[in-house]
Amino acid sequence: MDAIIIGAGFGGLCAAIKLKEAGFDRLVVLEKADRIGGTWRDNTYPGACCDVPSRLYSYSFALNPHWTRAYSGHAEIRQYMEDVAARFGVRDRFRFNTEVARADWNAAAGLWTVTLTSGETLSAPVLVSGLGQLNRPSFANIPGRETFQGDSWHSARWNHGVDLAGKTVGCIGAGASAIQYIPELVKTAGKVVVFQRTPNYVVPRLDKATSPGQRALFAAFPVIDRVLRWVIWKAMDMRFQAFKQGTKAATDFRKVAMDYLEATVADPVLRAKLTPDYPIGCKRVLVSDDYYQAMVQPNVELVTEDVKAITPAGVRTGDGAEHPCDVLVFGTGFETTDFLAPLAIHGENGLSMDDAWKDGAEAYYGVTVAGFPNLFLLYGPNTNLGHNSIILMIEAQVGYVVEALKALKARGAKALTVKPEAQARFNTRLQSDLQDTAWAGACSSWYKTASGKITNNWSGDTATYIKAMRQPVLSDYVVR
Numbered sequence: 001m002d003a004i005i006i007g008a009g010f011g012g013l014c015a016a017i018k019l020k021e022a023g024f025d026r027l028v029v030l031e032k033a034d035r036i037g038g039t040w041r042d043n044t045y046p047g048a049c050c051d052v053p054s055r056l057y058s059y060s061f062a063l064n065p066h067w068t069r070a071y072s073g074h075a076e077i078r079q080y081m082e083d084v085a086a087r088f089g090v091r092d093r094f095r096f097n098t099e100v101a102r103a104d105w106n107a108a109a110g111l112w113t114v115t116l117t118s119g120e121t122l123s124a125p126v127l128v129s130g131l132g133q134l135n136r137p138s139f140a141n142i143p144g145r146e147t148f149q150g151d152s153w154h155s156a157r158w159n160h161g162v163d164l165a166g167k168t169v170g171c172i173g174a175g176a177s178a179i180q181y182i183p184e185l186v187k188t189a190g191k192v193v194v195f196q197r198t199p200n201y202v203v204p205r206l207d208k209a210t211s212p213g214q215r216a217l218f219a220a221f222p223v224i225d226r227v228l229r230w231v232i233w234k235a236m237d238m239r240f241q242a243f244k245q246g247t248k249a250a251t252d253f254r255k256v257a258m259d260y261l262e263a264t265v266a267d268p269v270l271r272a273k274l275t276p277d278y279p280i281g282c283k284r285v286l287v288s289d290d291y292y293q294a295m296v297q298p299n300v301e302l303v304t305e306d307v308k309a310i311t312p313a314g315v316r317t318g319d320g321a322e323h324p325c326d327v328l329v330f331g332t333g334f335e336t337t338d339f340l341a342p343l344a345i346h347g348e349n350g351l352s353m354d355d356a357w358k359d360g361a362e363a364y365y366g367v368t369v370a371g372f373p374n375l376f377l378l379y380g381p382n383t384n385l386g387h388n389s390i391i392l393m394i395e396a397q398v399g400y401v402v403e404a405l406k407a408l409k410a411r412g413a414k415a416l417t418v419k420p421e422a423q424a425r426f427n428t429r430l431q432s433d434l435q436d437t438a439w440a441g442a443c444s445s446w447y448k449t450a451s452g453k454i455t456n457n458w459s460g461d462t463a464t465y466i467k468a469m470r471q472p473v474l475s476d477y478v479v480r
Helices: 010-021 074-087 178-188 212-220 222-243 248-264 268-273 291-295 390-411 420-434 462-468
Strands: 003-006 027-030 100-106 111-116 121-124 126-129 151-154 168-172 191-195 300-303 307-311 314-317 322-324 327-330 344-346 375-377 416-418 477-479
Touching: 003 010, 003 111, 003 121, 010 027, 010 074, 010 126, 010 390, 027 121, 111 126, 126 390, 168 178, 168 314, 178 191, 178 291, 178 327, 191 314, 212 222, 222 248, 222 462, 248 291, 291 300, 375 390, 390 416, 390 462, 390 477, 416 420
Parallel strands: 003 027, 003 126, 100 344, 126 375, 151 327, 168 191, 168 327, 191 300
Antiparallel strands: 100 111, 111 121, 307 314, 314 322, 416 477
């Protein structure tokens, strides 16, 4: 076997396609769920859709002229992934309902041994993690959750079997997922109580349907589709300047958000509750055409007191008030800083990834980690974006993996490991660059650890990253 890939999201699928095309076709993709999709398999809540334009939230080598909207919904994105898997002939490389428990590097054999939760083991010289950053739901350690007597669930595990008509639905959290499902809940629930810890900047999505004529044009003339994709990419990459502290672009971007809030929320008290007090970009900037419009509806209540506990009947807040709810939805995000958990990964000399990352996850360009030969991470540390499509980063990373494996093959070598000093040098520069960005601002976010280390986001635009990832700098590696 040439490679073992973990995860059947955009990263794992891209890796399977490109490794197969490069001749490393003896591979398997291990997926704990029952189908392809990753985050788009898990997140099926009402209104779930992408906040990156469809033309850019797709592979550059598999354009889709048939997107029905400027911003696609979860079902259409997942179907795109199924179609791509079939088109490129990798569907048979996936093993579903197959969960990985641990992976261990065998230096003598030059192999990774992967142990499944079933006890079965598989071995290959290369291990690729496509687990990403947003796959393990977090409940924010709110006490009393198990005592609630009504129905409750995390937004990434939506219970579609519960009829919400006429019920009081408590929504804990007002982040990227919540602003998509709250407008849908408002249409059916009797009352929606939104528990907001921190307000977010929201800018309009400007979504619209793609007409049949437009779709036919894209299908007949793919060059138009590709040019439009390039224009969208370039425009979004230029927006990175808005995430640098003190720039005119940041000031202008904040004005867009504040003008949108003022135009849609007339009540000054409600508007004040929805106004952030931190630099734009410090937390994820949200995009929506209907969130503020939903928040002004008469059946919506916004609670800004801290949630202290879940009670059998609802939610108790910091002011001592109890808010009765029939249903609770936790839009409380994901465990984002423990990138490979709950996998136990051991590299050279038994080094565990937990020990290697005890001070916060870090990698060399987010892909390779010192002490872990032939382990490649997709959407790993410091490769998240606040301004563009993560698919661009994934494609660059997969291309880097392919070039690394070609280099090994050309040299008759078995393994490569990034040098500790190269990784340290890269991360010192990266963290220094990040201090000039909004993500270093005085707010809490999923971009950084409790100690304040920014472990999730890339420090520049995608063009810079893509250029750096075209070829591995082998002098930064031990090749043997």
